[in-house]
Amino acid sequence: MTDSAFGDETLLLPDSEIICVDCGGNCYPLGWHREDGPVESGTVIAYRCKDCLDRWDVVIEGDNDRTDLHHFD
Numbered sequence: 001m002t003d004s005a006f007g008d009e010t011l012l013l014p015d016s017e018i019i020c021v022d023c024g025g026n027c028y029p030l031g032w033h034r035e036d037g038p039v040e041s042g043t044v045i046a047y048r049c050k051d052c053l054d055r056w057d058v059v060i061e062g063d064n065d066r067t068d069l070h071h072f073d
């Protein structure tokens, strides 16, 4: 058991490709590879469109970080 490596940080797996807003092509991450694994919420990943070569900076953040919802009455 490793229980102290990440504390309470929320780790999220970035998309390995996104769709370019401008041309609809596929964009692939720069400086991050799928084998790098999840990143902390709030990490910025840059993507480059393979068709128009536009660069997109995407903030990786979760909207459902309800990891520990215990409720006691």
Ligand SMILES: [Zn+2]
Pocket (backbone or CB within 6 Å): 020, 021, 022, 023, 024, 025, 049, 050, 051, 052, 053, 054
């Ligand atoms: Zn594009």
